[in-house]
Amino acid sequence: GQSLEQPSEVTAVEGAIVQINCTYQTSGFYGLSWYQQHDGGAPTFLSYNALDGLEETGRFSSFLSRSDSYGYLLLQELQMKDSASYFCAVRSSGGGADGLTFGKGTHLIIQP
Amino acid sequence: NAGVMQNPRHLVRRRGQEARLRCSPMKGHSHVYWYRQLPEEGLKFMVYLQKENIIDESGMPKERFSAEFPKEGPSILRIQQVVRGDSAAYFCASSPPVFGARRYEQYFGPGTRLTVT
Numbered sequence: 001g002q003s004l005e006q007p008s009e010v011t012a013v014e015g016a017i018v019q020i021n022c023t024y025q026t027s028g029f030y031g032l033s034w035y036q037q038h039d040g041g042a043p044t045f046l047s048y049n050a051l052d053g054l055e056e057t058g059r060f061s062s063f064l065s066r067s068d069s070y071g072y073l074l075l076q077e078l079q080m081k082d083s084a085s086y087f088c089a090v091r092s093s094g095g096g097a098d099g100l101t102f103g104k105g106t107h108l109i110i111q112p
Numbered sequence: 113n114a115g116v117m118q119n120p121r122h123l124v125r126r127r128g129q130e131a132r133l134r135c136s137p138m139k140g141h142s143h144v145y146w147y148r149q150l151p152e153e154g155l156k157f158m159v160y161l162q163k164e165n166i167i168d169e170s171g172m173p174k175e176r177f178s179a180e181f182p183k184e185g186p187s188i189l190r191i192q193q194v195v196r197g198d199s200a201a202y203f204c205a206s207s208p209p210v211f212g213a214r215r216y217e218q219y220f221g222p223g224t225r226l227t228v229t
Contacts, residue, residue, distance in 0.1 A: 030216070031216055042220040042222050043155065043203065091216065099147075099160045100157060102155045102156070105153075
């Protein structure tokens with residue numbers, strides 16, 4: 001089966017940097033994705049890592065270590081609008097399925 | 113370019129009634145996924161469809177739930193004889209028919225909040 005672990009809540013200060021970690025257990029790993037969801041809103045795609053290393057997209061970066069079954073999302077120059085839940089996700093097991101298995105999400109609280 | 117559209121946004125049903133949730137994928141997208149989200153939880157994969165085909169329904173409850181994506185028209189998630197435990201947000205997502213990393217970019221609709229009374 002698939003399982004993902006991420007912290008339930010992280011607090012940071014506006015303008016700072018924060019890292020949200022994700023560890024996973026899965027068969028047939030294809031890649032790690034990150035999504036952002038504001039309260040009452042739809043999940044929004046942020047990044048996808050299939051290979052080891054760091055992917056940078058503006059203020060957001062995502063890292064993957066396949067050997068450690070570990071990844072993280074790095075948010076820089078935090079803004080109040082970054083307050084949201086962040087989910088890591090892996091592709092579901094077997095049979096060519098493309099559905100994602102999500103972690104329970106990390107609630108990011110930004111303080112002024 | 114319109115995003116993924118879902119309707120209704122809110123749906124209230126009494127126990128035993130049927131719920132029909134609709135999803136129109138982004139223009140040019142041929143892959144549709146349905147997910148369920150309970151409060152304070154992550155999204156749970158239910159079913160993955162392409163036009164006129166169910167590709168993977170491993171996350172779908174065996175009874176009362178069905179999904180389709182006809183050749184014409186939106187994808188439909190149907191829940192028969194709803195129970196209180198079906199109350200949740202149901203999200204639809206679509207992805208483009210390309211290979212490589214972009215295939216794993218899923219674009220979500222605003223969701224349908226189902227309340228069973």
